[in-house]
Amino acid sequence: MDGTEHLTLRREGATLVLTLDRPEARNALSLPMLIGLHDGWLEADADDTVRSVVLTGAGGAFCSGMDLKALAGEGMAGREHRERLAADPDLHWKAMLRHHRPRKPVIAAVEGACVAGGTEILQGTDIRIAGESAVFGLYEVRRGLFPIGGSTVRLPRQIPRTHALEMLLTGRPYPAREAAAIGLIGHVVPDGTALDKALETAERINACGPLAVEAVKASVYETAGMTETDGLAAELRRGWPVFDTADAREGARAFAEKRPPVYRRA
Incomplete structure (x- = not known):
């Protein structure tokens, strides 16, 4: 730096x-x-x-x-x-x-x-x-x-x-x-x-899941010029893969165990 x-x-x-x-x-x-x-x-x-x-x-x-x-x-x-x-x-x-x-x-x-x-x-x-x-x-x-x-x-x-x-x-x-x-x-x-x-x-x-944060930001800007129909379709393409990550599973597990999540960008 x-x-x-x-x-x-x-x-x-x-x-x-x-x-x-x-x-x-x-x-x-x-x-x-x-x-x-x-x-x-x-x-x-x-x-x-x-x-x-x-x-x-x-x-x-x-x-x-x-x-x-x-x-x-x-x-x-x-x-x-x-x-x-x-x-x-x-x-x-x-x-x-x-x-x-x-x-x-x-x-x-x-x-x-x-x-x-x-x-x-x-x-x-x-x-x-x-x-x-x-x-x-x-x-x-x-x-x-x-x-x-x-x-x-x-x-x-x-x-x-x-x-x-x-x-x-x-x-x-x-x-x-x-x-x-x-x-x-x-x-x-x-x-x-x-x-x-x-x-x-x-x-x-x-403190949030980094993969989720980056996908949310990308979706907001990517869909800004789209019709609602096209934007919603693009949102699914960005959003669904996030659910299939180890970080998503860790977020749910940490919530159930009442502890802070440890995200690993995975």
Whole structure:
């Protein structure tokens, strides 16, 4: 778990914590940060001991969006980072969860600014928790830009269209309470406690059967664009194999024996 100069990784039990770590720039996206995110998602996918992921930011902010100066050329740190991007021109989209969906649940712990590219990354997460002073918004149109991280597609599928269009077309900030009211985030907690709440939620997930958790997440996203009939058929294809696992038998046995289950991904 190496991370980069702008992205740190650490383990909290079965949870991998990814921290956007450029507080002097309110965690604006840089090339080292994007590379660290990309590698963190892949590490979580590859490591079966990781059961959940928490994404957060350092220094009282989540992410203030893309650092256009840093990504324009001279601000890009290090030949190694530039070579990584040249080798995979899609790397930044995978890092921002536009072209990659982790198979483990991803929980966002938001404090402070979560705007522009921050709100775009947020839409690739599964569960979202924010401190009460957090601020959200897609500011791109105010700068004559397009929110090309996926927001014109994802946002109307995640919140009511009228709210999505207002957010996209006005570029105005949304305080945490309003973001929760329109369904963009799920929990508002006292400032400074979003990470604690996210880790608590992750622990609840980690206590569940990992094969079941991953199959449930996959089914939700796989069936999102299907008709109800097709979605229900796809759900059976995902769900029935879970019942035929040793973990499913262990869950039932542990319930009968009144003890915590010991899941082995089998």
